Amino acid sequence: DAGVIQSPRHEVTEMGQEVTLRCKPISGHDYLFWYRQTMMRGLELLIYFNNNVPIDDSGMPEDRFSAKMPNASFSTLKIQPSEPRDSAVYFCASSLVWDRRTDTQYFGPGTRLTVL
Amino acid sequence: QKEVEQNSGPLSVPEGAIASLNCTYSDRGSQSFFWYRQYSGKSPELIMSIYSNGDKEDGRFTAQLNKASQYVSLLIRDSQPSDSATYLCAVLYDYKLSFGAGTTVTVRA
Numbered sequence: 001d002a003g004v005i006q007s008p009r010h011e012v013t014e015m016g017q018e019v020t021l022r023c024k025p026i027s028g029h030d031y032l033f034w035y036r037q038t039m040m041r042g043l044e045l046l047i048y049f050n051n052n053v054p055i056d057d058s059g060m061p062e063d064r065f066s067a068k069m070p071n072a073s074f075s076t077l078k079i080q081p082s083e084p085r086d087s088a089v090y091f092c093a094s095s096l097v098w099d100r101r102t103d104t105q106y107f108g109p110g111t112r113l114t115v116l
Numbered sequence: 117q118k119e120v121e122q123n124s125g126p127l128s129v130p131e132g133a134i135a136s137l138n139c140t141y142s143d144r145g146s147q148s149f150f151w152y153r154q155y156s157g158k159s160p161e162l163i164m165s166i167y168s169n170g171d172k173e174d175g176r177f178t179a180q181l182n183k184a185s186q187y188v189s190l191l192i193r194d195s196q197p198s199d200s201a202t203y204l205c206a207v208l209y210d211y212k213l214s215f216g217a218g219t220t221v222t223v224r225a
Contacts, residue, residue, distance in 0.1 A: 043160070043204065043215040056212060091159055098211060105213070107159035 002026075004108030006092050012114045018080040021111045024073055025094030033105060034067055034077050035091040043091075049075065050098070082115045089113070118143045118209050122216035125202075130224050135192040137219050139205030142186070148208035149181055151190045154218065155201045164190060195223045 005024040013019055025032045033048040047057040052069045060067070064083070069075040079086055089112050093105040119142040129135045137151075148167050152160035166172045166179040166188065178191040188207075192199055200223045205216040 042217045045212050045214075048212070059212075104162045104165075107161065110159050 004092055004094050004106055006090075006108040006111050008111060009109060010112045010114075012116065013082055014116050015083055016081045017115075018078065019082045019086075019113060019115075021077040021090050021092075021113070023075045023077070023092030023108060025075070025092070026096075026106055027073070029094035029096050029106075030072075031095040031098040031105075032069060032075050033093040033095070034075070035093065035107075036088045037091060037110075038088045046077070048098075079113075082113075084115045087113055087115050118146070118207065118212075118214040120205055120207050120214050120216040122203075122205050122219050124219070126220040126222055128222045128224060129195050131195060131197060133195050135195050135199065135221050135223070137190040137192075137203050137205075137221070139188045139190075139207075139216055140186055141188070141205075141207045141214075143207070143209050144183075144186065146186075146207045146209045149179070149188045150206040150208070150213070151177075151179060151188075152204040152206060152215075153201045154204060160204055192221070195221075197223050197225050199223050 007022045034046040037043045046059045047067045049069045067077045089110045091110045092108045095103050095105045097103045121140045123138040151164040153163045154160045164179040166181045172179045176193045180189045202218040202220045204218045206213045
């Protein structure tokens, strides 16, 4: 299997622009997670989906952030408008199952976002 | 917010020594605990999970859990230069992982 695929790997944009990050989970995985990692705040969960349905978006920082999963093989995280403080590495992860004695979350390579 | 605290690094150990990493968590309802390894510029990868009090061994790695003390640790025996990375402690609560800030380990050859 190819693993979790994210694109782009690097994104540089200017403040105020719209940014769209993309993720393809591992085939057959029912759970998809979006994380953000910064030096200041570490690795934070933004939102997760089960069977394409958003389950918990309490980590989404502001209304400028939105995430969708139109089908089992594709998800997007959109920032509009972007701000310099959004600069971070954004990871997508997927998992086959996700219960209290949990399965493994497999992380994608990440998208490094720089907002100037 | 579910807090996860890790011992501050960086931690430098000679090759062949034991590296000891510590983690405490704030929420007594947490039930599952994980250690992830993250090489510089790479994504986190799971190396150990533990759910019950006591020790769990996997090769050169041993995870220890003490729920009464809200404490999780990771021991890396016979440390190798390839173990040089940042180790993230993660705690599961309410289906969400909370991560510590990480401890960077450097193994000196």
